[in-house]
Amino acid sequence: MRSYSKPNEIFLLESHRFPGIFVARGLEDCLVTLNKTPGKSIYGEKLILSFFNNKRLEFRVWNPFRSKLSAAILLGFNSLYFSRGSKILYIGASTGTTISHCSDIIGRKGIIYAVEFSYKCILQLLFTCTNRENIIPIFGDARYPHKYQIIVPIVDSIITDISQPDQTRILGLNALYYLKKKGSFLISIKTRNIDSLSTEEAVFVGEKEKLCKLGLFPTEQISLEPYDRSHALIGGYFNL
Ligand SMILES: C[S@@+](CC[C@H](N)C(=O)[O-])C[C@H]1O[C@@H](n2cnc3c(N)ncnc32)[C@H](O)[C@@H]1O
Structure with missing residues (x-):
């Protein structure tokens, strides 16, 4: 199962103070990690496609209610x-x-x-x-x-x-x-x-x-x- 952010939903990616973790700033800010298996969502978490360091990358939202x-x-x-x-x-x-x-x-x-x-x-x-x-x-x-x-x-x-x-x-x-x-x-x-x-x-x-x-x-x-x-x-x- 995978659900991408809507095409009109824009996120700005920032590094978190812990290396390997990022903050996606949009309508609602969320914690994300860089998806090691692009295109694959593990537990129905939202996938976000965004530019970071001039590269188009895929991130997975890290749900605090699930983890x-x-x-x-x-x-x-x-x-x-x-x-x-x-x-x-x-x-x-x-x-x-x-x-x-x-x-x-x-x-x-x-x-x-x-x-x-x-x-x-x-x-x-x-x-x-x-x-x-x-x-x-x-x-x-x-x-x-x-x-x-x-x-x-x-x-x-x-x-x-x-x-x-x-x-x-x-x-x-x-x-x-x-x-x-x-x-x-x-x-x-x-x-x-x-x-x-x-x-x-x-x-x-x-x-x-x-x-x-x-x-x-x-x-x-x-x-x-x-x-x-x-x-x-x-x-x-x-x-x-
Ligand atoms: C609260 S869940 C873990 C959730 C997981 N850490 C996460 O955030 O994705 C607890 C898990 O521990 C397992 N567990 C409980 N006692 C265990 C044991 N003695 N050895 C191995 N696994 C155990 C249960 O089967 C259950 O899947």
Whole structure:
């Protein structure tokens, strides 16, 4: 499925402060990435054809209601925690919505090892990966990281988005196996999945304490309201 912006819709493209991300300024400004597979839309996102640096290029709108990372960037996250050429272990790949934009950002020299344990999602993810040679889908359970040891090398960053009560522990386990020293991590926290009785702030504090005990030191946290309710994204670095 693809839907192009209307021919009379004019967008001016500007680089975002995070390399590989752009801001399309039109009637409504939006975050976009350069489409690695021109003509192909992954999750029904709008495609924009526009001139940038005197070249006619195709960009994909990065929907903050569909991707927590896009929401965090729009809400002013200070760092992206990965860049062009990064090796990323992505836990909770789902059908590849966010991964497809990360794939645009890291470019040809980067690679994403995308772990997903749902059979239905991994099938859809395989379609997402068509012509995106920088995504390696892995059908596996992130609770058992040793099972994908044969595929995944030491990585620069781990991104975790699995909505599981023990996701911090799962991130810590995967970091021990695969994250380089001083490597970065991003984890999305859904308070209701962890403890529905405590206040949101208490859950975030508790999760940050757990992260520190695992050698994962948070540098920032952002609430994803209004794009995603009771969710926050935490970013930081590994130092064990
Ligand atoms: C919220 S969705 C991820 C959305 C995705 N990050 C995106 O923005 O496109 C969470 C996914 O994590 C997967 N998941 C949950 N627990 C997992 C585990 N232990 N190992 C692998 N995948 C898991 C679920 O099947 C689901 O597809």
